[in-house]
Amino acid sequence: MTIPDRIYRSSAGIAGGVLLLAIAAWLGIDAVVAGHGRTPWLALATMILVVPLVVAFTLRPAVHANEERLRIRNPFRVIVVPWGEAAALRSGYSNEVVAKSGTKYQLWAVPVSLRARKRAARQEARSTADRSAEASGRPRRGGFGGFGGTGALGGGGYPRGTAAPEGPARAETDKIMDDLRELLETKGEAESAQGEVTVRWAYEVAGPALAGALLLAILLAVG
Known part of the structure; x- marks a missing residue:
């Protein structure tokens, strides 16, 4: 039987992202529909650049944890850390997991307040x-x-x-880190929690943002 992941996200980040997307859509669509000359194209390029970035830093971050691994979805990367490869979970000015190799991965979805x-x-x-x-x-x-x-x-x-x-x-994010530390302590030696740390770049976010930046740069260059 597969135990579902515990999913941790920032409610403040989600609320802020929805608000920013609403403002961007309002201003951008108005400029595209009512603008003249290059304005619609500049607005479109700006939206293609801004919307993926807003999503990346507000709606996208999440931490998935189960008895086998910690899956971290950050703005531009997805990191999977099996508990057997996690050395520690640290809290300072940011929350992060430290792999046994010494590499640190920040938990964007669990910000320190x-x-x-x-x-x-x-x-x-x-x-x-x-x-x-x-x-x-x-x-x-x-x-x-x-x-x-x-x-x-x-x-x-x-x-x-x-x-x-x-x-x-305890602060809410500190409670979340306590939960994750408990999983690390209890599941770190389990056979099912062994493996290698994997890192995947989020091209689905970076690609549109780069395309928007390139289009905006061309429009500004041609005057």
């Missing part, structure tokens, strides 16, 4: 303070800065009737 990390750290600090207050018998701060949780939010800033999440608070 420093703001989310700071928010999770503040949430964890509040939870720790509430646990300490409860253990010492001191009253806990409520949702509106008062004591005893008299507001709409209970201790730690969670809605009344909702339990605080178990374990330390």
Whole structure:
């Protein structure tokens, strides 16, 4: 029985990509239909260049993970890393997988959010303070800065009737990296998870973008 992939994508990236494509289509189609002289051709060439790039950097990135391998779909490449060939998963200013050869591959679909990390750290600090207050018998701060949780939010800033999440608070992308590390630790030695790292260039993205750039350059050169 084949276990389906876990698929991770950036919802913010998808939303931004859809918005940019809508703007590009609106401006580009208007220029093609209503433009005069070279304007329609310049608009068409610009759209052929811009649309693949927007798709590549916003809608395309995804990370597929199963018990055998990690498949990374980045803007211009598709990298398949069997768990047996993965040495580590690192998180800094970007999330990346390090192969045993030492080569690093960035996970575009799982971007690091420093703001989310700071928010999770503040949430964890509040939870720790509430646990300490409860253990010492001191009253806990409520949702509106008062004591005893008299507001709409209970201790730690969670809605009344909702339990605080178990374990330390983590940013969403850090949770995803934790899941991937767990797969690496548990499946790295499995026979089905062995193999070679493969890298394929996304010519279906690069080709149209290069064609648009070439057409735009010709139009600008001929004046």
